[in-house]
Amino acid sequence: MIKATTVDKKFEDLQAVSNLNLHVQKGSIYGLLGSNGAGKTTLLKMIAGIYKQDKGNITVSGHTVYETPDSKQRVLFIPDQPYFLHQTSLNNMASFYEKVYTNWNAKRFKRLTTHFRMDPDKKLKSMSKGMQRQASFILTLSTMPEVLILDEPFDGLDPVVRQQIKNLILQDVADRGLTLLVSSHNLREMEDFCDYVGIMHKGTLLFERDMDELKTDIHKLQIAFRKVPEKSFLDGLDVLHYEKRGSVVLCIVKGKVEEISSYVVSYNPAIFDLLPLTLEEIFIYELGGVGYEIRNLIVE
Numbered sequence: 001m002i003k004a005t006t007v008d009k010k011f012e013d014l015q016a017v018s019n020l021n022l023h024v025q026k027g028s029i030y031g032l033l034g035s036n037g038a039g040k041t042t043l044l045k046m047i048a049g050i051y052k053q054d055k056g057n058i059t060v061s062g063h064t065v066y067e068t069p070d071s072k073q074r075v076l077f078i079p080d081q082p083y084f085l086h087q088t089s090l091n092n093m094a095s096f097y098e099k100v101y102t103n104w105n106a107k108r109f110k111r112l113t114t115h116f117r118m119d120p121d122k123k124l125k126s127m128s129k130g131m132q133r134q135a136s137f138i139l140t141l142s143t144m145p146e147v148l149i150l151d152e153p154f155d156g157l158d159p160v161v162r163q164q165i166k167n168l169i170l171q172d173v174a175d176r177g178l179t180l181l182v183s184s185h186n187l188r189e190m191e192d193f194c195d196y197v198g199i200m201h202k203g204t205l206l207f208e209r210d211m212d213e214l215k216t217d218i219h220k221l222q223i224a225f226r227k228v229p230e231k232s233f234l235d236g237l238d239v240l241h242y243e244k245r246g247s248v249v250l251c252i253v254k255g256k257v258e259e260i261s262s263y264v265v266s267y268n269p270a271i272f273d274l275l276p277l278t279l280e281e282i283f284i285y286e287l288g289g290v291g292y293e294i295r296n297l298i299v300e
């Protein structure tokens with residue numbers, strides 16, 4: 001559905017995106033995670049056809065979006081900071097969208113406006129940040145998009161509206177096969193919402209994985225020994241993090257449960273627990289593996 005192949009983007013001397021490959025399946029929800037300045041917004045804007053990549057290829061349903069009005073009818077983008085012209089109301093925007101978007105659904109627009117108790121004649125600029133964001137969702141979802149690209153979309157929305165908007169998106173995914181690409185720093189939220197996740201760092205995609213697979217592929221081990229063996233006893237496993245606290249070894253390991261378990265058990269531990277990781281823990285350990293660790297900042 002969305003396919004980015006060997007994509008590069010530079011801003012003057014700064015390589016914002018570098019040799020990046022990404023693949024989003026139709027009807028799925030893909031969460032794009034990453035460190036600050038990783039290049040997520042730049043990538044989303046290239047996929048949405050706002051920026052042109054310097055190198056590589058980006059297609060949505062087999063077509064390029066950049067300077068392709070037909071694709072822009074189907075691929076909608078909500079930026080992290082919605083922008084509306086002065087003096088414009090939701091109704092003004094709806095009349096404009098109706099002329100531009102051939103699949104504009106006036107009935108849906110009315111229902112959503114009423115549901116979210118928005119005054120369609122109030123100037124959007126005078127609305128709160130959260131209300132402006134709701135207005136963006138109302139307008140965008142009323143164009144009946146095929147692909148929705150959202151840059152940190154839920155910031156500023158209260159928990160009730162947040163859940164309602166996520167439910168609307170999930171309905172569109174289930175009923176119309178909507179494809180969603182969403183960037184966020186809220187890993188707890190992404191963990192429940194996404195089918196796939198990709199983690200970006202310094203312009204590259206470290207990996208992209210099925211969410212369920214990801215969680216069954218990386219584990220936290222707590223192993224207690226009567227006599228703790230040398231650290232090298234773990235050399236046969238793919239260890240992301242190792243810590244020894246007295247007679248207990250705590251580590252983060254990638255791999256299949258059965259293989260890890262039989263490996264560890266062969267060293268006769270007194271107690272051995274294998275626990276799942278949260279997406280936040282996976283994020284921190286994966287980025288730690290490429291030198292982006294948590295270090296305490298001490299100020300004087």
Ligand SMILES: Nc1ncnc2c1ncn2[C@@H]1O[C@H](COP(=O)(O)OP(=O)(O)OP(=O)(O)O)[C@@H](O)[C@H]1O
Pocket residue numbers: 011014016034035036037038039040041042043
């Ligand atoms: N229009 C621009 N002109 C120059 N540099 C830019 C521009 N847009 C982004 N950059 C730079 O490109 C890099 C990637 O920025 P980008 O906004 O894509 O990161 P991000 O992953 O979305 O970050 P964050 O999570 O902090 O929002 C940053 O170093 C940023 O300063």
